[in-house]
Amino acid sequence: MQMNVIANKLSFENCLAVNGNGRGGGIAMLWKSDIGVQINSYSQHHIDAETQMPNGNRMRVTGVYGHPEISQKKHTWMLLRRLAVLSSSPWLCCGDFNEILHLDEKRGGNDRNVNLINDFREGLRDCGLKDVGYRGCAFTWNNGRYGKGFVEERLDRFVCSKAWSDRFVDCAASNLDTWTSDNCPVLMAVQERREGMNQRGRHSSRIHYEDMWSLYDVCKEIIKEEWGLY
Known part of the structure; x- marks a missing residue:
């Protein structure tokens, strides 16, 4: 009942x-x-849905709440593995995974158990999922203590399949500020790539290359640096 009230306030009909x-x-x-959704x-700990956009294209969206208990975390990764084989649609998975992917994603307190991090990494790798990155604050949760x-x-992120x-x-998620929760909201604006558009949402231009440039030592470094833009 509480969520229905919130949905109405945000103008979501479903x-x-x-x-x-x-x-x-x-x-x-x-x-x-205006979006077709099949649950x-x-x-x-999850909601898995197939969605159909107004233009007819389909994608899969899965919301996740990972087990917070250390002894139960493995069940989150087992769940993702089971879901991964059920559909070949482009897959966006998001939520509070209650685990970090890298040691620098935690600040303060005791060091995180590396085995737990590796279990999370292996779970995503087995599912063909990768972190989309973020903008804004580097952390999405805090324990509310001082000193x-x-x-x-x-702990909160978006991950996606190659499809x-x-x-x-490729648009990184935005970690937003909050004053009412120990978890920050994370926002993803989804934009379909149109013909001629590169991975960053810009229209690709034709690249010309002269072999004489290879005589310069700096040429290889320039190509290596700039190639990722296309």
Whole structure:
């Protein structure tokens, strides 16, 4: 009922909400009527859906809430592996994974167990998913403490399949500020790539190369640096 009220305030006509356990807030997916959505499966830790855009193109969106307990984290990665084989649609997966991918995604407190990080990496690798990157604050969660006890981590992110990054412009997610939660909202603006558009959303131009340039030592470094733009 609470999510339906929020959906109405945000002008979303459709909402699927799954209650959480105990004090947990649960998980929800909201969408507008001009987008066709088919819910494939859901639980207290995920909502998996196939969506059809107004232009008819399809993509898959999965919202995830990772197990926070260390002993249960493996079940999150097992869930992703099971979902990965169920569809070949371009896949965007997002949410609070409750784990970091790199040691520098945590500041303060004790060092993170490297084995837990590696389990997360292997789970994404097995599913063919990669982190899309971010803009804004480097961390999306903090423990709300002060001084030496303050800890912050990047637990919330978007990851995508190659089929998704091939179809949509590679646009990093934006980590937004918040004053009402220990987790920051993360925003992704999705734009389909049009013909002639490169991965950054710009129209590609023709490249000309003269073999005489290879005589200069700096040529290789320039090519290596600039090639990623196309």
